[in-house]
Amino acid sequence: MKKIFALAIVCMLIAGVSTAMDAKELIEKTIEATGGMEKIQAVKSMTATGKALAQGMEFPFVMKQVRPNFMRLDVTVMGMEMIQAYDGEKGWGVNPMMGSQDPQPMGELENKSFKMQADMDGPLINYEEKGYTVEYIGEAEVEGTQVYQLRLDTHMDIVIDMFIDQEYFLTIKTSSTINWEEKIIESDTYMSDFQEVGDGLIIPFSVETRMGENTINQIVMESIEYNLEIDEAIFVMPAVEPAATETK
Numbered sequence: 001m002k003k004i005f006a007l008a009i010v011c012m013l014i015a016g017v018s019t020a021m022d023a024k025e026l027i028e029k030t031i032e033a034t035g036g037m038e039k040i041q042a043v044k045s046m047t048a049t050g051k052a053l054a055q056g057m058e059f060p061f062v063m064k065q066v067r068p069n070f071m072r073l074d075v076t077v078m079g080m081e082m083i084q085a086y087d088g089e090k091g092w093g094v095n096p097m098m099g100s101q102d103p104q105p106m107g108e109l110e111n112k113s114f115k116m117q118a119d120m121d122g123p124l125i126n127y128e129e130k131g132y133t134v135e136y137i138g139e140a141e142v143e144g145t146q147v148y149q150l151r152l153d154t155h156m157d158i159v160i161d162m163f164i165d166q167e168y169f170l171t172i173k174t175s176s177t178i179n180w181e182e183k184i185i186e187s188d189t190y191m192s193d194f195q196e197v198g199d200g201l202i203i204p205f206s207v208e209t210r211m212g213e214n215t216i217n218q219i220v221m222e223s224i225e226y227n228l229e230i231d232e233a234i235f236v237m238p239a240v241e242p243a244a245t246e247t248k
Helices: 002-015 023-033 037-042 108-117
Strands: 045-054 057-066 070-077 080-086 091-094 133-142 145-153 158-165 171-180 183-197 201-211 214-226
Touching (some): 183 214
Antiparallel strands (some): 045 214, 133 145, 145 158, 158 171, 171 183, 201 214
8 A cells, every 4th residue: 555655645746736637647647556557568467366245145256367358257156157258359158047058159238348348458548549538527526535537438338437536546436327229227336445466556456336326246356466377268259069969
């Protein structure tokens, strides 16, 4: 946490007495607060372990990512292994809770969501090259903390409001609005327990997702390791064996 305090002091000196902010300046401060562009882009792979808390139960998980946008999440649910993965272009999953061990391609909405989650740089770095637009909305408050608000439009029917702590310049909340088949889906994600990992990267170890007043799930990180060797084949959807036909 000492590094976070030091970064906050530096940012305050740069900003001076004025709290006025524009999108470009705020993005630069946020990137610097989380470790800086050079350190972020030096990460070629990530392996994270932890647990998901939902409906009073705990589900251990392992998440693996490889630059630029490969991602795989393995979750153990009641002794069964669930998989969600993105191969750089499209997503797929295995959900034995639905009665099948066969991998299935993701739908359009899931693909859009996983495309963003698999981006190891996050949405703000080189956002224009990704086809996103960002707008500075102003100042706000998140559970007693003063924040700056950015609005990122992916132009994929997903708009994300990012709430950035005015003292530390870390994103402590995001609000997502998804326009899907004439329905609006809204959710809020709260980030906390920021810790320094690796060579000075600042990562939230607790991520809670809410819809309205209800907590849908909470992710608690236990370990994060960078630049381990990961076989990219694990991100590719396995071929489904054709069902055997009966012979007469």
